[in-house]
Amino acid sequence: MTKYIFNIISFLCFSLYCQAQKSISLDNIFESFRQGKYPYSAVKEVFREYESQEIIDIANKYISSEDERDRQLSYRLLYDIVEYNKINKSSQNAVYHLIEKGLTDKSSKLVSSTLDYLDEFPEEVFDNRCKNRLAGIIMEYPSHYKRIVMLSGKLKMEQLTSYYKNRLKRDSIINYRDKWALQLTLARMGDPLMVNQCIDQVEAIGINDQVIYNLIPDLLYIEDKQITDYLLDELAVENLNCTSADPDNDVVIDCGYRLAEYIAPVIQGFPISVGASGDLDCDNYEQALLAIRAWIAENRESYKVVFGPK
Helix, strand or coil: CHHHHHHHHHHHHHHHHHHHHCCCCHHHHHHHHHCCCCCHHHHHHHHHHCCHHHHHHHHHHHHCCCCHHHHHHHHHHHHHHHHHCCCCHHHHHHHHHHHHHHCCCCCHHHHHHHHHHHHHCCHHHCCHHHHHHHHHHHHCCCCCHHHHHHHHHHCCCHHHHHHHHHHHHCHHHCCHHHHHHHHHHHHHCCCHHHHHHHHHHHHHHCCCHHHHHHCHHHHHHCCCHHHHHHHHHHHCCCCCCEECCCCCCCCEECCHHHHHHHHHHHECCCCCCECCCCCECCCCHHHHHHHHHHHHHHHCCCCCECCCCC
16 A cells, blocks of 8 residues: 555656656746737647647636636637547547636637637547537527537538427527527438428529628538539529618629639639639639629539539
């Protein structure tokens, strides 16, 4: 027994010694962040000197802080663990803590930034423990419900299919925004009826500025060729229900320009690419739109989609 206690004490002393030898103090980094400074170079050094689990343990200590800045930096460090690591136990642990703490944070801003992080990660980094906790949070009706539900669709969490369908049937307790989120998510999981319902709802409204900005990204989230078929058909015909983005020059424009900007990244061989700004990469928009419509006429039945990580 005495030898056992001695071994524990020796291990603790060795751990403290190792921490003392580190040139970068995570506690100091948190202190700097509270003062409005983010020492990028020091944070990079952290990942050279600390084991991932050490960083997770320290981040978890600050996640319980009342200071929002402590929690913000904790979530950022957990995100960095996933970015710096391959898909392994450490990265999966970091994702679990982002779900467990970040998605239930009392700050709506931090929940949103946590979702930004989670949306970047590949499905493989979400193990069963992560998915089970995410399912539990969804059933508690969290803030940012739409985005969290749609994350479950990206992860193909089919264990929630029956729950989502039952919730859709309860019209008295579900609002339009939640219903739309559930329909999109079930469509992303491969439900053909929901894919058609989502298209039908957008088609009933018609293409205009608000639909393009708010609903077309939702449709593309589904990642189904029926969606791009529908959007190409809309793009193929003239539609003057949109206006220019310039507030000082509010003129009617063809909605095809904006549709093309959303469709171009997901269609192989699309004739006009999109620049870093998100605009069509061309000198003459009218000629570009003519070229796009000619391409659609020739390739409508044979084109291929290139949906990628979101």
